[in-house]
Amino acid sequence: MTAIHDAHVSAPTPSTPFVMEARNLVKKYGSVIAMNGANFELRPGEILAVIGDNGAGKSSLIKALSGATIPDSGEIFLDGQLVHFRSPIDARKNGIETVYQDLAVAPAMTIAENLFLGREILKPGPLGKLFRLLDKKKMHDEAVRHMQGLQFAIKSMKQPVETLSGGQRQGVAVARSAAFARHVVIMDEPTAALGVREGNMVLDLIRKVRDSGLPVILISHNMPHVFEVADRIHVHRMGKRAAILNPRVISMADTVSVMTGAINPADLSADMLAH
Amino acid sequence: MTQSTPAGAGLPRRIQLPSLSTLGPLIALLIAVIVFSTQSPRFFSGTNFSLILQQISYTAVLAIGQTLIILIAGIDLSIGIVMALGGLVMAKLATESGLNPVLAILAGLLTTMFFGFVNSQVITRLRVPPFIATLGMLGIVTALNQTYSGSQTINNLPPALTALGNTFKIGGTAITYGTVLMLVLYLIAWFVLSETAPGRHLYAAGNNPEAARLSGIPINRLTVIVYTVAGLIYGVAALILVARTGVGDPNAGQTDNLDSITAVVLGGTSLFGGRGNVLGTLLGAIIVGVFRNGLQLIGIPSVYQSLITGILIIAAVALDQVSRRKS
Numbered sequence: 287m288t289a290i291h292d293a294h295v296s297a298p299t300p301s302t303p304f305v306m307e308a309r310n311l312v313k314k315y316g317s318v319i320a321m322n323g324a325n326f327e328l329r330p331g332e333i334l335a336v337i338g339d340n341g342a343g344k345s346s347l348i349k350a351l352s353g354a355t356i357p358d359s360g361e362i363f364l365d366g367q368l369v370h371f372r373s374p375i376d377a378r379k380n381g382i383e384t385v386y387q388d389l390a391v392a393p394a395m396t397i398a399e400n401l402f403l404g405r406e407i408l409k410p411g412p413l414g415k416l417f418r419l420l421d422k423k424k425m426h427d428e429a430v431r432h433m434q435g436l437q438f439a440i441k442s443m444k445q446p447v448e449t450l451s452g453g454q455r456q457g458v459a460v461a462r463s464a465a466f467a468r469h470v471v472i473m474d475e476p477t478a479a480l481g482v483r484e485g486n487m488v489l490d491l492i493r494k495v496r497d498s499g500l501p502v503i504l505i506s507h508n509m510p511h512v513f514e515v516a517d518r519i520h521v522h523r524m525g526k527r528a529a530i531l532n533p534r535v536i537s538m539a540d541t542v543s544v545m546t547g548a549i550n551p552a553d554l555s556a557d558m559l560a561h
Numbered sequence: 562m563t564q565s566t567p568a569g570a571g572l573p574r575r576i577q578l579p580s581l582s583t584l585g586p587l588i589a590l591l592i593a594v595i596v597f598s599t600q601s602p603r604f605f606s607g608t609n610f611s612l613i614l615q616q617i618s619y620t621a622v623l624a625i626g627q628t629l630i631i632l633i634a635g636i637d638l639s640i641g642i643v644m645a646l647g648g649l650v651m652a653k654l655a656t657e658s659g660l661n662p663v664l665a666i667l668a669g670l671l672t673t674m675f676f677g678f679v680n681s682q683v684i685t686r687l688r689v690p691p692f693i694a695t696l697g698m699l700g701i702v703t704a705l706n707q708t709y710s711g712s713q714t715i716n717n718l719p720p721a722l723t724a725l726g727n728t729f730k731i732g733g734t735a736i737t738y739g740t741v742l743m744l745v746l747y748l749i750a751w752f753v754l755s756e757t758a759p760g761r762h763l764y765a766a767g768n769n770p771e772a773a774r775l776s777g778i779p780i781n782r783l784t785v786i787v788y789t790v791a792g793l794i795y796g797v798a799a800l801i802l803v804a805r806t807g808v809g810d811p812n813a814g815q816t817d818n819l820d821s822i823t824a825v826v827l828g829g830t831s832l833f834g835g836r837g838n839v840l841g842t843l844l845g846a847i848i849v850g851v852f853r854n855g856l857q858l859i860g861i862p863s864v865y866q867s868l869i870t871g872i873l874i875i876a877a878v879a880l881d882q883v884s885r886r887k888s
Contacts, residue, residue, distance in 0.1 A: 375777050390775055392768040394836045395761070403765055403774030406758040418758040 302366040305330050305384075305501050306351065306470050311360035313346050318347035321357060322525030328470065333492065333502045335512040336535075338522030339545055344537035347522060351404075352384045353377030364469060379515050381468030385459045393455075397440060398429040399421075399446050401462045432465050436494050437519035446533055453484025457491050464495040471495055472503045476510055489515050507537050518560040521545050532560040563663040580753035584878045585842070589873065590697030590848050597855030604858050605849065614740045615805065617850035619644070620817050621742050621843060624824040625750050626677075626791030628842045630870035632754075632832025633787055634767040635691035639680065640795060646706050647673035647799030652715040652809025655722055662721035668798035676702065677792020681707040681785040686700060699818070706811040725804035750839045763787065767834025775835035780782050785812050790811050823870060827877045848873065 308326035318465060328334050338344035344533045349355040351362065353371030362369050364380055364485055371377045374384060407421045407428065410498030414421070429443040438457055442449075447455055462478075463471045467505045472493065477485035486506070494513055496502050506512050512533070521529040521544050529544055529551035536558040543549035551559070598605040622641050630637050651669035660668070673724040676698065683694040725739035754760040765773040766780050774780050802813060822832075827845030830837025849870055858868050 374775060378777065384775075386775070390769070390772040390836065392772050393766045394768045395764055399761060399765075403773070404762070404778045406761065408758060420756055420758055420761065422756075 302363065304328055304363070305365060306350065306503075307363040307366075309359045311347065311350055311362075313343075313355065313357045316490050319343075319525050321350070321360075324522070324526045326351065326520065326527065327530075328501050328503060329518070329544055330510070331499055331501055332517040333395075333494060333496050335504045335505055335516035335519045336522060337506065337512060337519060337541070337545055340520045342545075343468075343525040344505065344522040348472060348474060348503070349468075349501070351377075352382060378466075382470045382472065383463035383467035384472040384474065385463045385476050386457075387478045391447045391455055391459055391462075393550060394446055396444050396446055397433075397450075397458055398426050398443040399502065400458050401425075401429050401443075401465060403462075405466065407560075417552070422558060433461060434440070435498070436461055436464065438491065442472045451484060453487045455479060456484075456488050456509075460488060460491045460495065464498065464500060467500055469501075470503060472506045475507065476504070477506065477508060477553050485511060506533075509542065513538055513541075521551075523547060527552070530560045532558055565568075570701065574760050577777055577800065586764070586829065586848055586877060587874075590844065590851060593848070593851050593855060597859065598852070601855070601858040604855055607732065609854065609858075609886065611734050611736050612853045613847070614743070615737050615849045616854065617846045618737070618739045618743045619798040619802040619805065620820045620849075621824065621846035622801060623795060623817055623882070624821040624842045624846050625746055625839060626794040626798075627821040628825050628828075628830055628837065628839045629750070629754075629763065629787050630691070630791050631792075631822075631830055631832060632763045632767045632834055632837060633784060634770070635684070635784070635787070636695065636822070636832070637788070637791065638692065638695040639676065639702055640791075641817030642699055642702045643673050643676045643792065643814075644705065644795045644799045644802060644809060644817065645672045645814040646702050646709070647796045648803045648813060649710050649715065650708060650810060651722060651799065651803055652718055653710070654716060656715055662802055663718045666800060669799055673799060674789055674792040674798035677788045678785065678789070680792075681788035684788070685781045685784050702732075710809070710811040712811055716807075717807070718803065718807060723804045723807055725801050726807070731775060737805075739804055742797065742801065745840060746794070747843050754839055759783070759786075764835050768836065781862050782797070820849065821847065823874055826874055829877070829881065831881075845877075 290496045304327045306326070306328040307352070308324065311321045311324040313321040324343065324347050326347060336344055336348065346355065347406050350357045353376045356372065362371070364382070367434070369380060371380070392403060395403070402425050407425045409419040409421045413419040426443050433440060433443070437503055438461055440454070447458055450458070456479070460473070460476065476492070477488050480488060489511060492502055492504065504512070504516065517543060519533055521528045521531060521541070523545065530543065531541055536554070540549060540554070540558070544554070568683035570606070581600065591635040594605070602611070610737060623644060627637055650672045651665045654668050655662045679697060680695055680698055683689050684691050689858055719793060725742060726737055728735035728737050730736070762773065762778045762783055765776070768781050770780055803809060806813070824845035825837070825842050826832065826843030827848055828838065852869055853866050856869065857863070
């Protein structure tokens with residue numbers, strides 16, 4: 287790790303149009319089937335919302351994609367390559383960053399420190415290698431540069447994260463994932479703990495991450511938020527994907543109906559579905 | 562956040578005012594020094610200040626270890642008793658076993674390190690909370706100290722064991738090497754905590770363990786390293802103690818568990834972990850030392866010394882809470 291990179295070019299290999307793909311994922315907890323042959327596809331440069339009722343197996347899917355659980359069977363591909371994640375750290379090493387809803391930042395530490403937590407920039411030479419000495423200036427400069435890239439205006443990178451509002455804190459978490467992700471950013475309910483204005487701020491940031499070229503998987507219960515930013519909507523139901531919807535055509539009410547099973551996706555008109 | 566200035570653009574680096582939690586103790590220290598200076602002609606002198614530093618030296622060194630542990634949201638209640646064991650091992654091996662004093666010192670350091678390591682294993686592997694793990698260790702090592710020494714102090718130590726008690730002069734004031742070692746250890750600890758990646762990981766681990774874990778910081782390994790290094794530091798404290806008292810004492814260190822925590826808390830480090838500064842701990846240790854010394858010099862009975870220390874602790878933490886609520 288030398289520095290954060292600017293542009294994210296997730297160029298899939300010609301064999302697949304997907305940055306990330308999952309086929310036939312199965313996960314059972316005793317007699318409970320959390321995933322029952324779940325499929326998943328993420329396209330380059332999109333925001334894919336993943337929605338589903340409680341117990342639909344949506345979080346099992348996300349956990350499998352982020353390395354938090356290991357599926358019983360099924361395959362996950364990253365840029366067409368078969369991958370096996372044993373832990374979130376594993377997934378992270380493969381360029382997948384996850385933002386958790388519970389504001390996973392260290393509040394007493396500065397913004398720059400949080401951005402580089404666990405991936406600090408060390409001084410060159412033996413000072414860094416042997417004594418793990420921090421290159422604080424470089425970390426500060428990189429933090430400023432990166433936050434500017436996301437137009438995330440903060441007075442000083444040296445202020446502790448706890449002096450920020452909830453939305454700004456989540457912004458730091460988002461910025462951090464965007465800084466280090468090479469393939470995919472997964473956001474698990476990033477706006478759930480936030481007020482309206484704060485939530486919009488984070489949505490803005492999510493769009494900027496997408497516009498920088500990184501595809502985003504957004505898990506959310508908040509339909510207005512989903513409809514505001516998503517390019518496609520993956521609806522999860524009874525342990526598998528029920529449909530992929532096009533938020534530009536289908537209504538919010540119909541989407542909820544598909545989610546709850548009140549509408550059979552087969553009855554939807556073709557333009558309401560996405561591919 | 563998009564409407565104001567862009568990130569960090571053109572803003573001068575503002576010097577942050579020290580928070581109330583560090584300012585408060587500093588003010589308390591200043592007032593104490595002024596009051597004691599006016600009340601006792603013997604207080605304000607280089608010799609007396611050197612004496613205060615000598616008096617606090619081993620507790621202050623212990624408090625470095627305690628700071629590291631408290632920063633990762635742990636605590637060590639076996640700190641003083643493990644130090645006493647380290648001193649006993651050094652003294653006994655160097656006298657009764659006739660071992661080369663340098664090897665005896667090494668054995669003492671390894672002993673205290675070992676018990677720090679055992680604490681870390683009980684905490685990380687058996688998942689016993691640090692408070693309980695080290696409380697248990699306090700009982701175990703207390704018994705060990707008495708049986709190992711036969712409840713006898715060990716006298717007639719070779720000069721190598723008391724070398725840290727020797728002095729050199731700066732402008733007519735005699736300063737012990739033990740004091741210098743203490744100050745050097747503080748500087749090293751401060752540097753490691755603020756300038757290296759593992760140092761920052763300590764703060765992260767105490768501040769938000771879950772976030773730290775998800776960032777790839779190996780919390781368990783960090784815990785083992787912190788308690789083991791703290792153990793090594795207790796060994797150094799043991800050496801300073803032995804040099805200062807000239808004996809191996811099975812009853813030493815009994816008040817140091819709480820004294821070290823007092824220094825840490827007075828210095829503004831949060832008992833919940835993740836916040837604080839090791840130089841604050843030094844300040845805390847000095848405050849306790851100045852009050853003890855000053856109250857003694859103006860002839861106030863020693864019971865009131867612990868009364869005032871008690872008030873200081875509560876005031877320091879209360880002040881910290883108030884300042885945090887305001888911000």
